[in-house]
Amino acid sequence: MKPFTSVEGVAAPLPLENVDTDVIIPMDALLSRPRDELGARAFEPLRYRADGSETADFVLNRTAYRAASILIAGRNFGCGSSREGAVHALAGFGLRVVIAPTFGDIFYSNCLKNGVLPVRLEEESVRILMEAADRAAGAAPFHVDLVEQRVAAPDVAPITFDFDPALKQRLIDGEDEITMTLRHEAEIRAWQKRDRTARSWAWRVLESEG
Amino acid sequence: MTSRRTIVEKIWSARTILSEDGLDLLHIDRSLLTDLSGTVGLEEIEADGLALHDPALNFAIPDHVVETRENAGFDPARRERFVATLERLAARHDVRHFARGSGRQGIVHVTAMDQGITLPGLLLVCGDSHTSTHGALGALAFGIGSTEVKHTLATQTLWMQRPRLARITLSGSLCPGVYAKDVALWIIARLGADWGREHAIEFSGPAIVAMSVDARATLCNMAVELGARFGVVGPDETVFNHLQGKPFAPSGADWEAAKTAWRALPTEPGAIFDKEVSFDAGEITPQITWGTSPEQAIAADGALPPVGEADPKAAAYIDLAPGQKITGVPVDYVFIGSCANGRIEDLRVAAAVVRGARVPHHVTALVVPGSEVVKEQAEDEGLHDIFRAAGFQWGEPGCSMCVGVNGDIVPPGKRCVSTSNRNFVGRQGPGARTHLASPATAAACAIAGVIVTAPQIASGAGAA
Structure with a gap:
């Protein structure tokens, strides 16, 4: 996994609530494109008209924000499908960072598995950052630092954010999780052996049925 | 402390192998592999040269891409890419696979509960957000992303943070003609689509205890639309009766041992939740959504919120005006099915509404049973004849028009009353307009050709 420590770049304001993962990437795009080509169809329903032309008013279509690496959105970003x-x-x-008051739970953990940083902030802080992103219009960079747990925006006092220490370390390390888990293989197998005895009802049926 | 634990805490600690820095390494007792995330997960395992940790704990079940209706624009290349690949990879890795025609195929969240794969006290995952559904049987079940699917396949574990605990208590009893789907939409409209974030939600109270497993499944299914990864109901005799004799449920001495273990699962009186809310079930009325989030639900005979309150983007997409009465709005499509409402009781309620009536020509109406077991049961009861006589199409089990990846889509600009769980922009197809409702309401809309509330059907009360 790509490690994350900090990002400096353009921040784009997307003042919408409940932006679901169907809007972030429609199922049809997901099924017809390889993973590394999905960027072209990100936010498709918001970004393109039915004829394929760009919608002028969508933030990521505006010249100032096309190079955005930070997105600032409304509550419940990434809700819905896993x-x-x-x-x-x-x-x-x-985009390497999404800042919002709240996130869909599965989306949040998916971000962590892909080196994308989800930053939860109070509604008021999110509003301040959206206004700063509006004013900056891509000309002055934002800086998001996971190590310091801090967002620095032009003309705004730095804003700190909470982050789970264990999840933070994993993002910074960027180590492959399967490799890490399999270091505990002996413990996993020993646990399973105990469970097969203690809860044989949960295991035995799988040996016979099907 | 130990005497006042919640069901979530009990299952969580029982399935924790070890803890490290506040993260728990959980044992995954059952994992369900769909033709989308499951196929991709197995492909990634192969690409990395990894082996499955415990093939027997995994079940491969095609549901998203499978054909559910003839002449619906089904793409055979997509079947090959996802459905056929899943079957091939499952065989190669010794994973049980339920093919179409096996009698066990269906939407993972319907068929795993039909088959007894889901059991109380188990930890179950699937690369699909509606995995919360399985909480209806007292399992701790949650949706995961594809990296987590791969991790589960390779290690049969996941690293997780313990969720906070929320409880929604429903006192009293539901009015006739009010169903679990109405309960879910009514609650989401009041609490908001992100109320449950970072929480596991337990549903409890007399109105929940009175619910069938099918109704509880609808409610737990919709927990994710309330923002929670987990929904759960404490297991009771209703659950045990549902499971007894199911193919993958324990039998003989194991059955008795299991029941003893399951009886210890429910949350104990005095247990503390991080947040709690209670409602009087008697206040809940039939609901329908007007917008593009499940939280935009109103009484099925009500009106959109006024100007200034109704999200203008949502109103524009759905092509209705703020303040407009929802009743009488013409409908083009009706879809009855999905992991929210594709179970036998859902089909019984809908059939009772349409019996003897006729869908008008301008409406395309489709019923898709949630699983092959549900379909067979419905056909034994003659429900398919009732639907067909009324002008409905009777489909083959799968996700179908809920997610629209098998060609079953609602065309751009068309309006669909759907028993599914998501009214998102483009969810049922690009430009499709979705109104979520119960099977009773959806069936009534199909017959009327416009949005209406269902007449009360005496025999249909209590389910769906």
């Missing part, structure tokens, strides 16, 4: 392609699409577009 499709990890939503994160692949954001990353494919070039």
